[in-house]
Amino acid sequence: MKRIFLVVLALCLFAAGCTPSDKQPNTVTIWHWMTDRQDAFLKLAEQYEQQTGIKVKFELYAPSDIYSRKIIAAAQARVLPDIFGVLGEKKNFASFVEGGFVADLTEEFQKDDGAWEKSLFEKALNVNRFEEGNVYKIKSGVYGVPIDVTNIQMLYNQDLLAKAGIKAPPTNFDEFLNAIAALNRIGVSGLVSGWGEIWMVDCFASNYAFNIMGEEKVMATYRGEIPYTDEDWIKVFRVFETLHDKKALAEGIVTKGNKYAEQDFALERAAFGFNGSWCVNVYDKMNPNLHYGAMIPPPINFARPMQIWGGAGSSFLVNGISQNKKLAIDFLKWITAKEQQVFLAQETKNLPSNRDALPEIPAVLSQFASAMDFTTHPSIWKYNEDPVVIEAFDKGIQSIIIGEADPDQVAAEVQEIKQREMKKLQER
Amino acid sequence: MSKAIAKRLSGEELKEIFGNYLFILPAVLIFVLFYIYPFFEIFNLSLHEWNGISLARQFVGFDNFKEIINDKVWWMSIWHAGYITLIALTFQNALAFALALSCDRDIRMRKFYRVIFYIPPVLSEVVVGLIWQWILNSGMQNGEPIGLLNYFLTQVHLNHLVHAWLSDPKTALTCIAIVHSWKGFGWGFIILLAGLQTIDRELYEAARVDGASSFSVFKNVTVPMMIPVFVMVMILTILGSMQVFVLVLSMVGQGLVYHTEVPVTRILASMTGMSRFGYACAQGIVFGGILMASSFLLNKISKKVKQE
Numbered sequence: 001m002k003r004i005f006l007v008v009l010a011l012c013l014f015a016a017g018c019t020p021s022d023k024q025p026n027t028v029t030i031w032h033w034m035t036d037r038q039d040a041f042l043k044l045a046e047q048y049e050q051q052t053g054i055k056v057k058f059e060l061y062a063p064s065d066i067y068s069r070k071i072i073a074a075a076q077a078r079v080l081p082d083i084f085g086v087l088g089e090k091k092n093f094a095s096f097v098e099g100g101f102v103a104d105l106t107e108e109f110q111k112d113d114g115a116w117e118k119s120l121f122e123k124a125l126n127v128n129r130f131e132e133g134n135v136y137k138i139k140s141g142v143y144g145v146p147i148d149v150t151n152i153q154m155l156y157n158q159d160l161l162a163k164a165g166i167k168a169p170p171t172n173f174d175e176f177l178n179a180i181a182a183l184n185r186i187g188v189s190g191l192v193s194g195w196g197e198i199w200m201v202d203c204f205a206s207n208y209a210f211n212i213m214g215e216e217k218v219m220a221t222y223r224g225e226i227p228y229t230d231e232d233w234i235k236v237f238r239v240f241e242t243l244h245d246k247k248a249l250a251e252g253i254v255t256k257g258n259k260y261a262e263q264d265f266a267l268e269r270a271a272f273g274f275n276g277s278w279c280v281n282v283y284d285k286m287n288p289n290l291h292y293g294a295m296i297p298p299p300i301n302f303a304r305p306m307q308i309w310g311g312a313g314s315s316f317l318v319n320g321i322s323q324n325k326k327l328a329i330d331f332l333k334w335i336t337a338k339e340q341q342v343f344l345a346q347e348t349k350n351l352p353s354n355r356d357a358l359p360e361i362p363a364v365l366s367q368f369a370s371a372m373d374f375t376t377h378p379s380i381w382k383y384n385e386d387p388v389v390i391e392a393f394d395k396g397i398q399s400i401i402i403g404e405a406d407p408d409q410v411a412a413e414v415q416e417i418k419q420r421e422m423k424k425l426q427e428r
Numbered sequence: 429m430s431k432a433i434a435k436r437l438s439g440e441e442l443k444e445i446f447g448n449y450l451f452i453l454p455a456v457l458i459f460v461l462f463y464i465y466p467f468f469e470i471f472n473l474s475l476h477e478w479n480g481i482s483l484a485r486q487f488v489g490f491d492n493f494k495e496i497i498n499d500k501v502w503w504m505s506i507w508h509a510g511y512i513t514l515i516a517l518t519f520q521n522a523l524a525f526a527l528a529l530s531c532d533r534d535i536r537m538r539k540f541y542r543v544i545f546y547i548p549p550v551l552s553e554v555v556v557g558l559i560w561q562w563i564l565n566s567g568m569q570n571g572e573p574i575g576l577l578n579y580f581l582t583q584v585h586l587n588h589l590v591h592a593w594l595s596d597p598k599t600a601l602t603c604i605a606i607v608h609s610w611k612g613f614g615w616g617f618i619i620l621l622a623g624l625q626t627i628d629r630e631l632y633e634a635a636r637v638d639g640a641s642s643f644s645v646f647k648n649v650t651v652p653m654m655i656p657v658f659v660m661v662m663i664l665t666i667l668g669s670m671q672v673f674v675l676v677l678s679m680v681g682q683g684l685v686y687h688t689e690v691p692v693t694r695i696l697a698s699m700t701g702m703s704r705f706g707y708a709c710a711q712g713i714v715f716g717g718i719l720m721a722s723s724f725l726l727n728k729i730s731k732k733v734k735q736e
Contacts, residue, residue: 069700072480092703095481187571196681252566252595255680260561269569387702399685404597428477428486 027055028327029081031074033067034314035060036281040347044340054327075101082328083316085144089387090379093128094136096317097143103318106141108329116333117142123372124149124353127311127379135383144315145332146353148344151310151368151375152203154298155265155273158291160188164271169295173239176272176298180248183271191243192250192270194258195401198394203309204274204297205397209236210307210376211299222383224422228393228415229408237407239300240400254398266290277368278313281349294367296374310375313350386425392417474710479703492710502711505689506718512605512690513669520609521661524616529650531617532624542621549614557678560607564679566592594680597687604679604688608672615668616661623657624650659730663723670719691715 032041038060045056059081061067068087074080080101086093096102109117109125117125128144130136156169164183170176180190195201209218213232220226221233243249250256250270258275265273266286273279274297283290299306318328334340341352345361351369352361358369378384385393396410405413474492476485496502527545531538548556565575573579578590593599627650635645673692680688682697689697691711698708 065700072700075481091479092481095479095703099481099483101481187568189567194681198682250567251592255595255600255684257681260565264567267569269567269574387704391697391701395683395685402595402597402685404685428488 025324026053026327027057028083028324028331029057029059030083030316031059031061031067031071031081032085032314032316033060033062033064033087035062036278037314037344037348037350040344043347044335044343048331048334052330054331056331075099078321080319080322082319082322082324083332084319085314085316089384090381091136091384091387093143093379094130094134094138097130097138098136100320101317102143103320103322103325103329104139104141104143105145105318105329108333109142116336119338119356120146120336120353121149121311121355121372123311123375123377123380124313124315127377128315128317129380144317145336146311146313146315147332147335148313148341148348148350149311149353149372150277150313150351151308151371152200152274152276153294153296153308153368153371154191155275155279155292155294157265157268157271158293160268160271164188169293170298172302173298173300177242177246177248179271180246184247189250189264189270190248191272191274192253192256192261192264193274194256194261195253195398196255196257196260198391198398200258200274201394201397202390205236205240205393206378207297207306207308208239208300209233211301211304212236214304215307215376215381219381219383222381222385224418228418229411234407234411235300237397237400237410240397241407244401244403249401254401262286265292276313277351277365278349280362280364280368284349292364294364294371296371305374307376308371308374309377310372311377311380313353386418386421388421389414389418470709470712473706474713476706478705480699480705481703485706488706492707493714495707496710496714501686501689502691502694504686505691505694506715508601508688509670509672509690511601512608512672513666515602515605516609516612516665516669517662519606520613521616521658521665523609524613524661525620527613528617528620528624531621542618545617546614548611551611553611553674554678556607556611557675560603561594561679564593564603566595595684597684600680600684600688604672604676607679608669608675611675612665612668616665619661619664620654620657623654627653655730655734659726662730663726666722666726667719670715670722 030041032038034041038058041058045058049055061070064087071080071084071086074084075096086096086102093102124146125142128146129142130138130140132140134140160183161167161169161179164179164186166179166182170179183190193200193204195204206218209232212235213230217226217230217232221228221230227233250261250264253261256264261273262275262279262282263286264270265275265279266283268287268290273292277294283292296306296308316332318325318332322328335344336354338354338356341354341357342360344350345352345357345365349362349365351365351372352358361369392414396405396414399405400407400410473485475487475489477488477492478485527541531541531545535541563576566578567574573582573590575593577593581587581589591599593603631649631653632645635649640648671692673690673696676683676688676690676693683689683693692715695708695711695715698704698711
């Protein structure tokens with residue numbers, strides 16, 4: 001009998017160990033991936049507890065790809081925390097909403113004549129919004145709270161440009177190529193970026209696709225109405241061929257992680273960088289004496305504006321099945337209020353999501369902030385390309401950069417995969 | 429009377445049997461929960477199209493497996509893993525065996541060497557990958573290479589050998605294979621050394637008394653006695669090398685086009701990059717089958733060699 005009791009006890013303990021983590025009342029748990037913001041978050045959490053008595057636990061899981069896997073596993077096991085973020089494409093975000101893991105915050109944003117909504121950047125909020133009749137068939141509304149905004153631009157090193165005799169940053173693609181030639185003459189690498197992370201290649205290509213053919217044509221391609229072998233897409237691929245031919249790219253760029261690319265730019269190994277506004281914080285830590293500025297990638301087509309990726313930098317979502325939903329929403333309202341946003345911007349050098357905090361941000365961030373009107377992002381597009389096609393597209397660009405394929409070849413290969421995926425979709 | 433005893437005995441027997449089963453129940457439950465159930469669940473998922481989050485899964489039968497047959501990138505990744513395995517089987521194991529032979533002899537500081545040779549395997553693969561990425565880094569600063577290897581080459585006036593090691597399709601995979609072998613040879617070294625030390629020393633003495641040369645002793649005593657150990661090391665090398673991926677991720681990020689793709693990075697790409705969990709599960713099953721088949725084949729070959 002005693003033995004049976006022990007066995008049952010062991011099984012009970014085992015089962016208890018398998019249950020989700022403890023849900024404490026008056027405690028809001030947040031999972032995030034933002035290593036550079038953890039200290040600032042902890043300070044804010046402490047301040048919030050002093051003000052309200054509500055404990056906020058910021059749990060950091062980095063890097064971001066590990067974090068993404070963790071939240072997918074947690075969603076499958078129904079053990080998501082009170083607040084979390086979803087990284088990647090809108091399709092992923094939609095899957096979380098569809099699964100009931102994300103609370104609809106529309107009502108909260110509309111309270112008090114939409115005070116909360118009005119205080120935040122519209123483009124940042126749109127990243128978390130599902131419009132009426134969206135392709136994901138999600139009920140229209142706002143499902144997330146942007147805690148900062150970001151955009152991805154080109155950076156230029158003022159000292160290196162001056163050394164090469166370049167007086168002003170290039171304003172178009174030809175000027176950019178001339179600058180590269182001047183830099184190469186003095187032995188300085190041109191453009192460095194973390195293109196070992198293929199989404200950054202995708203981002204750069206997307207900037208030029210929008211500039212060359214405009215949003216409508218890009219969307220038509222995603223819908224399958226225009227092939228990748230179209231002349232305009234060939235022009236997009238040709239941008240990378242030109243960069244390769246003119247030796248405009250830093251050596252090893254195709255396998256370089258963004259951290260290493262940031263290091264290269266901060267340590268003045270390359271004159272141009274392609275990076276997000278979060279880099280201000282990174283460069284400041286790596287080389288406080290770096291003299292640099294931000295610029296929109298030099299356009300090819302003057303008839304259309306250059307559109308860069310941007311919008312919500314990081315967004316927090318409230319767990320739709322959390323018992324602490326109200327507490328979680330209250331905390332998100334507090335952290336996106338002006339005072340906290342100014343604190344975050346000053347501490348982490350990220351662009352605040354609250355527009356009222358803009359006058360008090362560090363000077364270098366202003367250059368990034370001034371480009372917010374030119375931002376776009378896959379998460380606000382009506383259509384997104386199939387991930388299988390995106391992979392083929394980005395890998396194709398990599399093969400152009402290393403000189404093993406030409407634009408026509410890559411375009412044909414991408415189109416072949418696009419047709420295959422569309423056929424598969426129709427069959428199912 | 430006898431019927432009553434039989435009844436009582438069978439009752440005791442039953443109790444004993446029940447007790448015995450109760451003891452193994454936790455182990456069986458854990459085995460079923462963590463081994464049997466996941467396997468069937470993976471197989472079940474491989475028959476579905478599922479994004480990994482949504483509650484709805486679409487049954488697609490064996491479509492995912494059919495797609496794998498025509499997935500050129502998948503088979504390319506198998507070939508890449510095979511190439512890394514081939515280098516590990518030859519270069520890594522030859523190095524491990526040579527060092528094990530050296531340390532099996534009465535040489536000075538052999539304990540020190542044993543510790544040194546065992547350091548690479550205990551290091552984190554991510555750390556090893558990042559360190560080697562720094563060593564093999566390309567790029568220049570102030571006219572000098574920033575990668576350690578390229579810097580060394582320029583210092584010894586071998587500038588023509590300076591190369592973008594990890595971003596050239598001709599060298600990237602070989603670099604990964606060499607680093608993998610460097611990291612892995614310590615395992616083989618320890619196992620082979622343990623195997624060498626189990627060989628009866630009298631056999632060597634007897635061979636020497638008969639006038640056998642060192643090579644002859646090696647060929648006729650050491651090698652035949654080591655065959656079971658070789659087979660074990662080879663199977664472990666195949667399983668370890670085919671599943672390499674942490675090194676790949678830490679050395680070349682998301683890959684150099686498709687030149688550094690290995691099966692596990694493809695499975696990861698299907699799961700997290702493309703949100704195709706069903707397809708990733710099918711890839712996992714096919715890959716598991718390939719590993720099992722290769723281990724089985726190697727075992728068969730070794731038995732045949734042993735018989736001969």
